[in-house]
Amino acid sequence: MTDVLRLENVVAGYGRMRILKGVSLQVSQGELVAIIGANGAGKTTTLMAICGMVPVMSGRILFHGEDITNLPTVDIVRRGLTQVPEGRRLFSDLTVLENLEMGAFQRRDRSAVEKDLEACFQLFPVLGERKKQLAGSLSGGEQQMCAMARALVARPSVLLLDEPSLGLSPILVRQIFDVIEELNREGTTILLVEQNALKALQCANRGYVMETGQVALAGPGRDLLEDEKVKKAYLGYS
Amino acid sequence: MEEFVAHLLNACTLGAIYALIAVGYTMVYGIIKLINFAHGEIYMTGAMLAWWFVTSLGAPLLLATAMSMAGCALVGALLDRVAYRPLRKSGRLAALITALGMSLSLQTLAQLVFGARPKAFPDESIPPFFTSGWKVFGTTLYGKDVAIWAAAAASMAGLDLLVRRTRTGKAMRACSMDPAMAALMGIEVNRVITLTFMIGSSLAAVAGVLYALKVGGNIEPRMGYYAGLLAFAAAVLGGIGNLRGAMLGGLLIGMTQALFAGFVSSQYDFAFAFAVMILVILVRPFGLLGQPEAQRA
Numbered sequence: 001m002t003d004v005l006r007l008e009n010v011v012a013g014y015g016r017m018r019i020l021k022g023v024s025l026q027v028s029q030g031e032l033v034a035i036i037g038a039n040g041a042g043k044t045t046t047l048m049a050i051c052g053m054v055p056v057m058s059g060r061i062l063f064h065g066e067d068i069t070n071l072p073t074v075d076i077v078r079r080g081l082t083q084v085p086e087g088r089r090l091f092s093d094l095t096v097l098e099n100l101e102m103g104a105f106q107r108r109d110r111s112a113v114e115k116d117l118e119a120c121f122q123l124f125p126v127l128g129e130r131k132k133q134l135a136g137s138l139s140g141g142e143q144q145m146c147a148m149a150r151a152l153v154a155r156p157s158v159l160l161l162d163e164p165s166l167g168l169s170p171i172l173v174r175q176i177f178d179v180i181e182e183l184n185r186e187g188t189t190i191l192l193v194e195q196n197a198l199k200a201l202q203c204a205n206r207g208y209v210m211e212t213g214q215v216a217l218a219g220p221g222r223d224l225l226e227d228e229k230v231k232k233a234y235l236g237y238s
Numbered sequence: 239m240e241e242f243v244a245h246l247l248n249a250c251t252l253g254a255i256y257a258l259i260a261v262g263y264t265m266v267y268g269i270i271k272l273i274n275f276a277h278g279e280i281y282m283t284g285a286m287l288a289w290w291f292v293t294s295l296g297a298p299l300l301l302a303t304a305m306s307m308a309g310c311a312l313v314g315a316l317l318d319r320v321a322y323r324p325l326r327k328s329g330r331l332a333a334l335i336t337a338l339g340m341s342l343s344l345q346t347l348a349q350l351v352f353g354a355r356p357k358a359f360p361d362e363s364i365p366p367f368f369t370s371g372w373k374v375f376g377t378t379l380y381g382k383d384v385a386i387w388a389a390a391a392a393s394m395a396g397l398d399l400l401v402r403r404t405r406t407g408k409a410m411r412a413c414s415m416d417p418a419m420a421a422l423m424g425i426e427v428n429r430v431i432t433l434t435f436m437i438g439s440s441l442a443a444v445a446g447v448l449y450a451l452k453v454g455g456n457i458e459p460r461m462g463y464y465a466g467l468l469a470f471a472a473a474v475l476g477g478i479g480n481l482r483g484a485m486l487g488g489l490l491i492g493m494t495q496a497l498f499a500g501f502v503s504s505q506y507d508f509a510f511a512f513a514v515m516i517l518v519i520l521v522r523p524f525g526l527l528g529q530p531e532a533q534r535a
């Protein structure tokens with residue numbers, strides 16, 4: 001079995017409220033998997049449950065075959081799972097460089113971290129130019145790049161992305177997607193949550209469509225793009 | 239003129255001491271949004287322990303202070319572990335009331351262990367430099383004031399460097415901005431909080447010792463009450479959660495109080511310092527160096 005990440009019937013939510021009502025999905029080694037769905041479908045909650053930030057009431061989450069359900073977030077992150085959360089959530093009063101250093105917090109190989117920082121500045125030259133600037137003073141697009149870079153310096157084996165293209169201009173959207181595909185080609189397994197269903201399904205190997213806390217549809221990206229329901233509800237065809 | 243200079247020197251010393259206490263309030267508030275009302279009692283414990291190490295173990299003052307810092311760091315860490323951490327998810331009010339309770343408990347405990355009688359460091363334990371003096375502008379500048387300034391300045395410069403430059407310090411700032419996100423980066427938030435309590439507490443211990451040296455005694459279980467309140471006012475004045483703000487606020491509150499006591503009345507100095515704090519807050523609701531949350535997004 002090459003499943004890197006596997007959710008089995010996960011029920012999760014806030015307090016008494018059950019938001020995820022039995023979500024099952026899996027991501028294999030090296031795959032790029034997209035989750036699409038309407039606002040409030042539970043996509044963000046799914047990613048947060050994977051990272052141990054939303055309590056799982058029943059069901060299991062397996063990472064490389066090991067049960068990580070409800071483990072402390074820190075333990076999950078140390079296993080190689082990193083998330084770029086919805087809305088970036090940079091440390092706004094830290095500089096760009098300091099934000100990236102926080103991304104590499106759990107790494108001990110200092111010289112390799114230095115190299116990865118350099119690589120990040122190569123990938124996102126704006127960040128290199130603005131190393132010493134407070135992250136809160138970056139533009140929206142720059143913040144998104146910074147959030148990406150912060151996740152990358154953690155050297156994750158699995159990267160969870162929550163709406164990385166939100167609020168970006170078309171050129172930046174393309175750039176972000178280029179980076180995502182490039183990372184995936186280099187071997188990073190990616191689980192991508194997107195409102196931009198067309199883009200997401202075009203570059204994904206497989207996709208899941210979520211509706212009200214459940215997986216409504218699943219299949220290869222291309223197939224979902226052809227699906228009549230998906231076309232209607234998420235791609236804007238009528 | 240002489241009188242003014244004399245009062246000014248005192249004012250600086252008091253300000254330095256309050257600043258040392260205020261950073262503890264502001265660091266803890268920054269990271270868990272709690273006014274740790276027991277912080278004044280940590281300051282008291284610092285003076286108390288150092289006194290005990292000197293008088294019972296015969297430790298030299300410097301060593302006794304270092305030991306007291308370590309002791310207070312432990313007390314601070316325990317305080318968080320036992321009293322505050324279990325309430326982390328139960329809302330701010332529960333934690334605030336617990337903090338008040340811990341303040342009273344520590345006071346009572348100190349009274350039980352050390353007694354209520356005020357204590358002073360024995361004269362022979364005080365380094366001769368402290369009592370030497372120089373004439374400046376017609377008044378005497380004592381060694382102890384200089385020593386207090388130096389100790390306070392060194393502690394705060396060290397703290398500032400730690401928080402700004404080191405990996406741990408950056409993690410502390412990250413945790414105070416967004417603890418959930420910090421956890422997502424693999425930062426152990428609870429460990430960072432423990433560390434914050436330890437650092438704040440050990441600086442309070444230094445302040446306690448310095449205060450006792452300044453006034454020549456007055457080490458007693460209730461000494462943390464007023465000092466704690468004023469240092470809290472100082473942290474608010476500077477902008478609660480802002481480290482340099484707390485240092486500045488401490489200096490200003492201490493100077494306000496001491497100058498008012500010197501020139502007007504030593505009965506209302508406390509009230510006056512508070513009034514000044516309130517006035518500033520009316521004009522700048524987020525304190526001198528603080529920023530409104532919304533502008534930080």
Ligand SMILES: Nc1ncnc2c1ncn2[C@@H]1O[C@H](COP(=O)(O)OP(=O)(O)OP(=O)(O)O)[C@@H](O)[C@H]1O
Pocket residue numbers: 014017019037038039040041042043044045046086
């Ligand atoms: N902290 C919270 N407490 C209570 N309910 C929440 C919380 N966060 C989200 N919810 C609820 O959970 C449901 C799913 O939210 P979630 O953020 O997972 O949706 P989403 O699919 O990511 O939507 P979007 O596309 O708008 O980001 C929503 O109905 C939301 O109101």
Ligand SMILES: [Mg+2]
Pocket residue numbers: 043044045086162
């Ligand atoms: Mg979402």
